Every structure is written in C-alpha cells, then in structure tokens.
Amino acid sequence: MFSRNGLEGNYEQSQFDSRVSKDVNENLAVVPQIVQMPNEQFQLPATAVDPVDTRQRRASTVSLVIPTKNEARNLSHVLEHIPDIVDEVILVDGRSSDVSTLMAKSCRPDLRIIMEPSAGKGCALRAGFNASSGDLIIAMDADGSMSPEEIPQYVHFLENGFDLVKGSRFVAGGDSLDITPFRRAGNRALLRIANLFYDVKFTDLCYGFFGFRRMYLPYLDLNSTGFEIETEIMVRASLLGLRIAEIPSLELPRRHGGSNLHAIRDGQRVLKTIFAERFLTTSLHRTPAEVAAAPPQLLES
Numbered sequence: 001m002f003s004r005n006g007l008e009g010n011y012e013q014s015q016f017d018s019r020v021s022k023d024v025n026e027n028l029a030v031v032p033q034i035v036q037m038p039n040e041q042f043q044l045p046a047t048a049v050d051p052v053d054t055r056q057r058r059a060s061t062v063s064l065v066i067p068t069k070n071e072a073r074n075l076s077h078v079l080e081h082i083p084d085i086v087d088e089v090i091l092v093d094g095r096s097s098d099v100s101t102l103m104a105k106s107c108r109p110d111l112r113i114i115m116e117p118s119a120g121k122g123c124a125l126r127a128g129f130n131a132s133s134g135d136l137i138i139a140m141d142a143d144g145s146m147s148p149e150e151i152p153q154y155v156h157f158l159e160n161g162f163d164l165v166k167g168s169r170f171v172a173g174g175d176s177l178d179i180t181p182f183r184r185a186g187n188r189a190l191l192r193i194a195n196l197f198y199d200v201k202f203t204d205l206c207y208g209f210f211g212f213r214r215m216y217l218p219y220l221d222l223n224s225t226g227f228e229i230e231t232e233i234m235v236r237a238s239l240l241g242l243r244i245a246e247i248p249s250l251e252l253p254r255r256h257g258g259s260n261l262h263a264i265r266d267g268q269r270v271l272k273t274i275f276a277e278r279f280l281t282t283s284l285h286r287t288p289a290e291v292a293a294a295p296p297q298l299l300e301s
Contacts (some may be wrong), residue, residue, distance in 0.1 A: 063134030067124035122229035167249030
C-alpha cells in the first residue's frame with residue numbers, strides 16, 4: 001500500500017480535482033445565500049457565471065491575495081489554476097523557511113511578493129489588502145484546499161450588487177473533505193454565537209475564501225493578527241451594513257504538509273473577536289448610505 005503522500009495520495013487528489021472541475025465548469029448556476037441585505041429593493045443578479053463572458057463584460061479589476069508560510073509544495077497547483085479574470089496576484093510570505101517565494105516566481109513571474117515580518121495570517125492578509133490595487137479583492141489560502149476556478153463566482157456577485165461575498169462549506173452545494181469532527185463542532189458553536197450577536201445568517205464563519213469591494217477596506221479598519229481576521233471581517237462588515245452573501249465552496253484536503261491552524265487556540269481567539277467586536281464600539285454601526293457618503297481614506301501601499 002502506498003502512503004498518503006505517494007501514488008495513492010496523488011490518485012485521490014486527482015479525483016478531488018476532477019470533482020472541483022466538474023462542479024465549477026459544468027454547474028455554474030450558483031444561487032447566493034443572503035446573509036445581510038439592508039436594501040429591501042435589491043434584486044438578485046442572474047446566477048449563471050461564465051468566466052469568459054464575465055471577463056469581457058466586467059469593468060472592475062481584481063486582486064487576488066494569497067497568504068503563505070512554507071507552502072512551496074502546494075503553490076504551483078494554486079498559481080497554475082488562477083483564471084484570467086484575476087488582474088493582480090499578491091503573495092504575502094510570512095517568514096517561510098522553505099522556497100515558497102522562489103517556487104511562486106517560477107510558476108507565475110508576474111505576481112507580486114510581499115515579505116511580511118510579523119507572524120500570523122491576519123498580518124499577512126492585511127499587508128496584502130493594503131498593497132492591492134484592484135477594485136475587488138479576493139482572498140484564498142495557498143495550501144491547495146480551495147479551488148481558484150471558483151473565483152469568477154465571487155467576482156460575479158461582487159459586480160452584481162453585493163459588497164462582500166464569502167465561500168461556505170455548509171450552504172447547499174458546498175462541502176468539506178478536510179474538516180475534522182472537532183473543528184466542525186467548534187465552527188458550529190462559534191457560528192451560532194456570531195449569528196445571535198449580530199443578527200445575521202452565516203452558515204460558515206471560519207473559512208478563508210472570500211471577496212469584497214476594496215472601497216470598504218478603510219472602514220473595516222482591520223487589526224487582527226491571526227486566523228481570527230476572517231471573523232473580524234465578517235462581523236465588521238455586518239456592523240457596517242454591507243450587503244453580504246455566501247456562495248457554496250468545496251474545501252479539499254490540503255495537498256501537502258500540515259496545517260498552521262491550532263483549533264483550540266485559534267478558536268479562543270475567534271470567540272474573543274466575536275465578543276470584542278460586539279461590545280467594543282458603536283462607531284461601526286452605520287448604514288450603507290453613511291458608509292458610501294463618508295470621505296475615503298488613503299491607504300499606504
């Protein structure tokens with residue numbers, strides 16, 4: 001019997017990849033799960049997502065931000081499958097000890113590499129967001145668990161009425177082939193607390209595949225340093241009154257190596273973020289009209 005990292009693992013991964021390709025390319029009709037929609041007059045956009053047609057019709061530019069740490073064995077798969085709809089790829093390296101940046105450049109010479117000295121996924125994402133130049137920002141992981149072929153779906157709904165679109169493994173059409181029962185139970189408990197505190201309808205809280213309009217970045221005023229940044233983004237977006245939707249996403253097992261996530265420690269940080277954001281300040285409780293009318297703030301790039 002071959003090991004998981006040998007021929008057996010490669011065969012199983014190819015089966016997963018085939019499933020993703022079929023889901024994304026043959027079943028492109030995606031209906032969003034509306035998490036928050038302050039505007040009662042909003043009409044759902046057409047749900048068919050054609051990556052080629054979207055590229056031809058769209059006026060927005062797209063930046064893809066990928067935080068990485070010691071993902072040299074996974075990056076080539078991720079970077080080689082990024083669709084043409086992405087205008088800018090930003091790789092933020094969080095003090096990797098392997099050849100992640102060299103591998104990334106060899107696979108995609110046009111990407112931008114940012115070396116982030118501070119540890120933590122939150123620090124990496126914030127650095128990538130601030131360095132981005134696109135109208136729309138998409139974030140995804142570097143471990144191969146998320147399919148770049150899903151990116152056009154995020155862009156489609158961001159261009160058709162939503163301000164933040166996040167992937168969900170637990171909405172109809174989504175799934176996870178990687179999450180453990182312990183992590184699933186923890187995510188469910190944190191999700192219930194967040195939905196109760198913020199009066200929203202998230203189906204997945206701790207998942208790092210999402211996109212948002214860059215114009216709202218100054219108002220989100222992010223400061224998390226670790227995995228809790230995903231929760232910070234979601235709850236602050238809800239407090240700002242942004243139009244939020246979830247779309248189904250398939251989480252695959254990471255292709256190589258171990259996860260940097262520590263379930264108990266990072267779960268505690270997520271819980272702390274949920275409580276802190278709920279009771280910290282009322283300055284984020286603004287309507288979409290107030291957010292749009294406020295003068296924009298310049299960000300350092």
